[in-house]
């Protein structure tokens with residue numbers, strides 16, 4: 001494969017993972033107005049639960065049962081976390097700060113819990129598609145291609161949900177005016193729970209993507225969370241299209257930088273660019289001034 | 295006949311600050327108008343009735359149910375729709391999307407198409423701005439959307455908090471005619487309004503809210519003229535009205 005092909009492939013692949021993580025983070029921010037530092041560990045849990053359900057040493061369920069089951073369980077965990085960590089503090093002026101502390105604390109507890117339950121031995125889950133596919137002169141893993149293909153479909157569905165269904169519309173509305181939501185009869189706490197559950201499921205899916213091509217560890221969610229934060233800050237947290245575009249742009253930037261500048265300097269270069277972007281556009285690249293989804 | 299809305303010795307406020315000190319009123323079969331000086335608790339009264347804030351004492355009955363401790367969403371489900379004072383609505387949603395959300399209550403879903411038709415018939419201007427975000431609308435247009443949202447909820451009782459706030463006289467008349475039309479279709483009204491003419495046009499039963507209490511009342515059939523209301527405002531010659 002040509003250099004350009006390799007760079008593009010890597011950009012699309014990394015961009016997909018970043019987008020999958022960042023959209024959940026943006027979803028929680030736009031509906032509830034807090035940053036969820038559990039988002040990384042939800043990704044970890046998604047991968048480990050998928051392993052638990054699918055691995056022959058564990059439950060050994062077929063993939064098409066195990067993976068949706070893992071997503072559902074993580075969504076339920078997200079739902080419960082929201083009820084414990086965030087809902088009690090909604091309405092307080094300092095909820096943003098309180099949520100930083102509660103979600104960081106829970107993240108650390110869950111990370112150690114993962115270590116206790118599943119141990120430090122590296123694990124992996126089967127790839128979504130096992131083979132390699134010949135693309136031009138070289139072989140590309142089908143798992144990576146599957147991720148590149150599935151991500152836009154999933155995120156497209158999320159976009160349609162937020163823009164074309166009444167419940168999605170309600171999620172966008174609750175971000176904009178909570179009182180008015182109550183006055184048309186919405187259950188605002190249920191909408192918060194839904195946003196958090198959906199975000200958790202997206203994180204879990206990212207974890208399943210991840211566990212299919214790298215070894216899993218209890219700490220595996222930390223770096224993707226940092227990246228997702230960079231992506232939403234870069235793209236603007238006003239909606240979900242901003243972070244999605246930003247995820248692919250950052251994927252491309254990293255792929256180019258890794259090829260030409262090297263692995264070592266790429267993070268530094270990325271942060272330098274981020275700082276410049278924020279100096280020019282403090283709201284992020286694609287943000288409008290107000291908070292609201294889609 | 296039992297009243298659609300009945301409020302009894304209602305007290306509420308914000309935190310430890312009491313704003314309402316025992317308010318009682320009832321709709322009977324009439325439209326109710328509330329007026330009074332700024333900051334004396336009219337909006338607080340409406341927010342307590344619709345369940346946005348909790349009553350600390352007293353009772354609210356609506357459509358035969360004691361709704362005093364109910365959350366707003368359940369009260370909406372019974373058919374009480376509240377258009378708040380100066381609502382921003384949902385700034386980034388279009389009119390079309392906003393009205394779709396108006397049909398959120400389960401009981402309003404089967405009549406969504408009919409209610410939409412009714413709202414558009416009353417406010418034809420909305421059609422011209424159909425896919426425009428609400429934040430780009432004028433104050434008057436936004437007020438029309440706010441009322442339409444409530445109409446989409448299929449109200450039995452429509453609560454309007456200063457619907458003409460900041461509107462030009464011509465638009466006021468237009469809005470007044472529109473609200474009258476809603477009322478003629480069988481929706482009861484509770485209206486807070488500073489514009490006395492507007493209030494006299496719509497309501498048959500008036501209450502003056504002063505210091506979180508009902509300071510005076512003009513019952514249906516009693517003479518209601520501009521003069522009498524002005525006197526109530528300024529506290530002169532209250533005469534037979536208490």
Ligand SMILES: Nc1ncnc2c1ncn2[C@@H]1O[C@H](COP(=O)(O)OP(=O)(O)OP(=O)(O)O)[C@@H](O)[C@H]1O
Nearest residue numbers: 308311313330331332333334335336337338339379
């Ligand atoms: N969220 C709040 N927190 C604390 N106090 C409030 C709050 N909202 C209103 N108040 C106070 O309650 C009192 C009554 O306010 P309210 O909005 O009910 O008056 P109003 O009669 O509707 O006035 P206006 O005619 O100006 O709309 C005011 O003194 C106001 O400062």
Ligand SMILES: [Mg+2]
Nearest residue numbers: 336337379455
């Ligand atoms: Mg008011």
